[in-house]
Amino acid sequence: MDLRALAVTDGVDAVRAGFTPEFVALDNDQLIGCTALRWWDESDGTRLYLLLGWVEPVFRGRGYGRQILAWQEAQAREHLAANPTDGTALYGGNTREHDPSVEALLRAAGYQVAFTRVxxxxxxxxxxxxxxxxxxxxxxxxxxxxxxxxxxxxxxxxxxxxxxxxxxxxxxxxxxxxxxxxxxxxxxxxxxxxxxxxxxxxxxxxxxxxxxxxxxxxxxxxxxxxxxxxxxxxxxxxxxxxxxxxxxxxxxxxxxxxxxxxxxxxxxxxxxxxxxxxx
Incomplete structure (x- = not known):
């Protein structure tokens, strides 16, 4: 699997993904999913790297999500090395309630719930x-x-x-x-x-x-x-x-x-x- 910078002609469905993608994930030139990285500094000094990812439903359960998440984390570390912070740097992942596949993916990678929007x-x-x-x-x-x-x-x-x-x-x-x-x-x-x-x-x-x-x-x-x-x-x-x-x-x-x-x-x-x- 490889990830490539998103081009306008790639035509990823941002509505289904729930965000505007920056990269597409491909396997043998077949679209698997897409990703985006957002980062910001919070008022308490936290540097947050929000990792957004989406996998086409037909390809879920095959390990693509884990590969995409690991790639995103590497991108965040690269950014942090070039843009250091005096605060605490964290990865962030979002999910909805009753979204067991994403929850399982994040927990298996060591993520824990920090807070819950209601x-x-x-x-x-x-x-x-x-x-x-x-x-x-x-x-x-x-x-x-x-x-x-x-x-x-x-x-x-x-x-x-x-x-x-x-x-x-x-x-x-x-x-x-x-x-x-x-x-x-x-x-x-x-x-x-x-x-x-x-x-x-x-x-x-x-x-x-x-x-x-x-x-x-x-x-x-x-x-x-x-x-x-x-x-x-x-x-x-x-x-x-x-x-x-x-x-x-x-x-x-x-x-x-x-x-x-x-x-x-x-x-x-x-x-x-x-x-x-x-x-």
Whole structure:
């Protein structure tokens, strides 16, 4: 088996693979699968090499996955040698819950679950709003609030050790413009000039919202602020014809976020274990 740089004419089905391939795996010029390598530095100093691979179903169970994974690890080591880090370098592998073949492949290669992404959804039904804690008020969002949200995110999330990447403000600006541009789906609570809590949603497809950001500054926690903000955000979603809200969180989140979402009626519908191994 050999792996070759991907050419546009190779025609690998990125939809079936679940990612945009960079290399194709061939055996006697027959397409076996494809791979891609992504890397980044996380806020806790971790250098992660995410190894993405896919094997055509008809060729699974023949050892191709092991060969591709070993080749990917060698590519990551080569990159690390040329681009050293002061932090800890890890390989990463992703899978979905109940994906035994990928799980077995990763575990056999020495990977262990580092954390698990959990997806929850809620059918919006116009539940009554909850009062904000005393002294706080909702304010309509605009681009003028981007800096405040960016700084609050950095304060609340940058010390996390579960895969968080701290973007620059310019990167956050681009992400806001591309991924959650409708400020009418942002819910911001202020205490005077300070942003106390925030919920940011976006319409992923007709009738379905995703909520990429839910945050409360430490001084305002355990007062019901997150629940009040989510209820207010749900009302905003309904006003825009959105009837289902979805959110990703981490099962191992130190704030214990799964249970509070479930208390609002969210239910879990997907899990994505994230595997890691030292380079």
């Amino acid at each position: 997806h929850l959804t809620l059918d919006l039904d116009g539940a009554p709003l909850t009062d904000l804690p005393p002294g706080l008020e909702l304010r309509a969002a605009s681009t003028d609030h981007h800096r405040a949200v960016f700084e609050a995110n950095a304060e609340v999330f940058s010390d996390r050790t579960l895969g968080y990447v701290q973007d620059t403000f310019e990167e956050f600006e681009r992400e806001a413009a591309d991924d959650f541009p409708d400020h009418e789906l942002w819910t911001l609570a202020y205490d005077g000039d300070q942003l106390a809590g925030w919920v940011i949603s976006t319409e992923e497809e007709e009738g379905l919202a995703d909520t990429p950001w839910v945050g409360v500054r430490p001084a305002y926690r355990r007062q019901g602020l997150a629940s009040a903000l989510l209820r207010a955000n749900h009302a905003q979603l309904l006003d825009h014809g959105i009837t289902t809200s979805g959110i990703w969180t981490l099962a191992e989140n130190p704030t214990g976020s799964v249970a509070p979402y479930e208390s609002l009626g969210y239910h879990e519908d997907a899990r994505q274990p994230r595997y890691r191994k030292p380079v």
